[in-house]
Amino acid sequence: MSTIDLAETTLRELNRTLQSASTGSFRVTNPRGAHAVAAGLNSDIEVEIDGPVGYYCAGMHQVGSVTVRGNASTGLAENIMSGTVRITGNATMSAGATGHGGLVVVEGNAGARCGISMKGVDIVVGGNVGHMTGFMAQAGNLVVLGDAAADLGDSIYEANIFVRGAIESLGSDCIEKEMTDDNFAVLERLLTASGLTARTDEFRRFGSARQLYNFAVDDIDAELANNGKASV
Amino acid sequence: MCGIVGLFLKTEKYRSDLGRLTAAMLHEMRSRGPDSAGFAVYDQGSANKTRLTLLNKATQDTYDGVDSGSDWRSMAASLEGHLNAEVEVRPLADHAVLETSGDGRAARQWVIDNVVDVDVLSYGQQIELFKSVGDPDLVADRYDLAGRSGTHAIAHTRMATESAITTSGSHPFVTGSDTCLVHNGSLSNHNQLRRGLERNGESFQTENDSEVAAGYLSWRLRNGDTIDAALEQALLDLDGFYTFAIGIKDGFAILRDPIACKPAVVAETDDWVAMSSEYRAIAQLPDVEHSSLFEPEPGKVYTWSLTS
Structure with a gap:
């Protein structure tokens, strides 16, 4: 494993090294809240970051694994496509935002709008999540072992949200749904992959009621009449 | 941002x-x-004194390092007459800190009403305040942020x-x-x-x-x-x-x-x-x-x- 010290190496140099590596494992020290650490990884490498990171850590993550031993600021693993991003501490706003695939594990708490507009990523949060988590989530699974703050799953499409703890309130068009055998299997698989321990029968599932205007075919006609084109 | x-x-x-x-x-x-x-x-200030930090707006965006102290002192003399209290002046670049035992709120309003091209940036027993356009590090340097002590x-x-x-x-x-x-x-x-x-x-x-x-x-x-x-x-x-x-x-x-x-x-x-x-x-x-x-x-x- 090679070590890159951000007290001595520039961020740009670090990311160039990581993005041009095809294999191997790397340890990053002294991140001290720097932005875009290990962003844009495109090979199956392993990166361990010792300390807290700033915005967009492991952002635009194509493949590979990133582990942060510390906290992360806004946009952890935003737009992740595959691979794994794990953080041992807390993440602030918009963790896993717009992710298409892969797994994001936040062992601590995640802040507001975790999984906003997620499009297929799986996210597992060991602690609590902030308000408007799962806002406009389109696909994928979001697992919360702790509590969820206000407006969970607002305007959600087809994603599944599993919560073990208390729900402050559900957002617009988000409802509780029955846990099917398939749901239990998915939950079991994600808990195992995350390394976090919980019983699957303690979770409730939430998803879309599909009652918002964008789910109604008649409304598309109205849109067409008004604007000359659908706004979908 | x-x-x-x-x-x-x-x-x-x-x-x-x-x-x-x-x-x-x-x-x-x-x-x-x-x-x-x-x-x-x-900082903890002194109980009976109010400080006001003033900005000379005439030079604010073109400040060239010239001390405008003489103008401040003539303004302070007029303010003393209004407050019926002594006013000390400490110029710093395009700012000045005034200290008086007179009424701080009245002093602020007098400056706003009577002095053209001067903003009252702060007043109070504990606060001093400095600001400028330009690189934040240069602003901190010019008004000696690093050399200051206090509580918050x-x-x-x-x-x-x-x-x-x-x-x-x-x-x-x-x-x-x-x-x-x-x-x-x-x-x-x-x-x-x-x-x-x-x-x-x-x-x-x-x-x-x-x-x-x-x-x-x-x-x-x-x-x-x-x-x-x-x-x-x-x-x-x-x-x-x-x-x-x-x-x-x-x-x-x-x-x-x-x-x-x-x-x-x-x-x-x-x-x-x-x-x-x-x-x-x-x-x-x-x-x-x-x-x-x-x-x-x-x-x-x-x-x-x-x-x-």
């Missing part, structure tokens, strides 16, 4: 380092607001959105005694609020939305609210996006709007409380690795006081 920094020292331990630590934090927030910067530093400091780097890039439009803002505010965000109802506050005796010196938030707080505090009560009411009366860091006499406060798009992180040890837009500013502080770190919740009032 904009970057916010606040440092509140609960014990004596780092008080002689207050300015140095605040400057290190401000440096990290340069990229969030490269167009202008400002800082307010609170609030600083700001600005990326202007709602009003022009001028020194007057830079943060922090003070409209009431020892009450200072910095803002990341934008208010939607500031014109309406400003008109209401002016009817209630507040006076403003800029078109800036954040000055209205400062005026709102000053008005509520002057009418007997505690800082907690004033901020609870602000949640109902202010419309827009905001993360505020607020300095008051012997105290420090944080408020975020209920949506909380604008970032904030807080760290606390036995000796200090620090708040910033980003962790990398807080990472500069001593013993930070043993601090308790949290993200302030949306719509929740946080306050700290030296006296409680």
Whole structure:
């Protein structure tokens, strides 16, 4: 494993090294809240970051694994496509935002709008999540072992949200749904992959009621009449 | 964008380092607001003296290092006549700190009403405030932030959105005694609020939305609210996006709007409380690795006081 010290190496140099590596494992020290650490990884490498990171850590993550031993600021693993991003501490706003695939594990708490507009990523949060988590989530699974703050799953499409703890309130068009055998299997698989321990029968599932205007075919006609084109 | 920094020292331990630590934090927030910067530093002051920090607007955006001290002294002489009290003057670049045993609020209003091209940046027993357009590091250097000691400091780097890039439009803002505010965000109802506050005796010196938030707080505090009560009411009366860091006499406060798009992180040890837009500013502080770190919740009032 090679070590890159951000007290001595520039961020740009670090990311160039990581993005041009095809294999191997790397340890990053002294991140001290720097932005875009290990962003844009495109090979199956392993990166361990010792300390807290700033915005967009492991952002635009194509493949590979990133582990942060510390906290992360806004946009952890935003737009992740595959691979794994794990953080041992807390993440602030918009963790896993717009992710298409892969797994994001936040062992601590995640802040507001975790999984906003997620499009297929799986996210597992060991602690609590902030308000408007799962806002406009389109696909994928979001697992919360702790509590969820206000407006969970607002305007959600087809994603599944599993919560073990208390729900402050559900957002617009988000409802509780029955846990099917398939749901239990998915939950079991994600808990195992995350390394976090919980019983699957303690979770409730939430998803879309599909009652918002964008789910109604008649409304598309109205849109067409008004604007000359659908706004979908 | 904009970057916010606040440092509140609960014990004596780092008080002689207050300015140095605040400057290190401000440096990290340069990229969030490269167009202008400002800082307010609170010390224990002296009980019977009010200080006013003034800005010479005639030179504010073209400051060339010339000391405008002689002008300040003739202005202070007129102010002495109005207050019927002595006024001492300490010029610093395009700013000056006035100290008087006279009434601070009356002095502020006299300057606003009678002196062309001068803004009153602050007044109070504990606060001094400096701001300018330009690189935040240069602003900190010019007004010797690093050399200052005290109990708490609030600083700001600005990326202007709602009003022009001028020194007057830079943060922090003070409209009431020892009450200072910095803002990341934008208010939607500031014109309406400003008109209401002016009817209630507040006076403003800029078109800036954040000055209205400062005026709102000053008005509520002057009418007997505690800082907690004033901020609870602000949640109902202010419309827009905001993360505020607020300095008051012997105290420090944080408020975020209920949506909380604008970032904030807080760290606390036995000796200090620090708040910033980003962790990398807080990472500069001593013993930070043993601090308790949290993200302030949306719509929740946080306050700290030296006296409680």
